Amino acid sequence: MTTTKRKAIVPKGMEFVRDDIGYAPAVLVGNTLYISGQIGRNAERQLVEDRRQQFIQCFDNMKAVLEEAGxxxxxxxxxxxxxxxxxxxxxxxxxRDLYFGDCLPAWTAIGAASLCGIPGYFLEVKAIAVKT
Structure with missing residues (x-):
């Protein structure tokens, strides 16, 4: 029986996710990166209240995860x-288009009554990336 090699991807500043909450911001398996839902929380673990800035923070958090994985x-x-x-x-x-430009991924949008069980979060984004 073979075990798939996997590596937790934890960018600097997101260590609390692994330690306090018990999950990795992403998991790399082979050349595929599974990115956990990113929310509009800044480096100080505070909710970004402005809607537009919260959306930007979600993608900035995803960018940090992607960069940590190369x-x-x-x-x-x-x-x-x-x-x-x-x-x-x-x-x-x-x-989204500011970050992806012309490299648009497949996309599914889902309505949710709440996110993280905490009022004030408007968006959570998870993704799959593949390095070829």
Whole structure:
């Protein structure tokens, strides 16, 4: 029986996720990176309250995870976004396009009553990236 080699990806400043909450911001298996849902929490672990800035923070957090794994947004092949208000989709797409440019991934958007069980979070984004 073979065991798949996997590596937790934990960027600097996200160590608390592994230690306090008990999960990795991402897991690398072979050339595939599975990125956990990223939320609009800054380096001080504080909710970014402004909606636009919170969306930017989600993608900045994802960028940190990708960079720690030696990847960029061009490696992302699939994204799932969770929204507490689906009317935010135009804002989401505007911010997403700033990070992805012309390398758009497959995408699924899901409405959610709440995120993280904490009021004030509007967006969570998880992704899969592949380094070829």
């Amino acid at each position: 990847m960029t947004f061009s490696h992302v092949v699939e994204v799932t976004s969770y929204h507490t208000d689906m009317r935010d989709l135009p804002l989401y797409m505007e911010i």
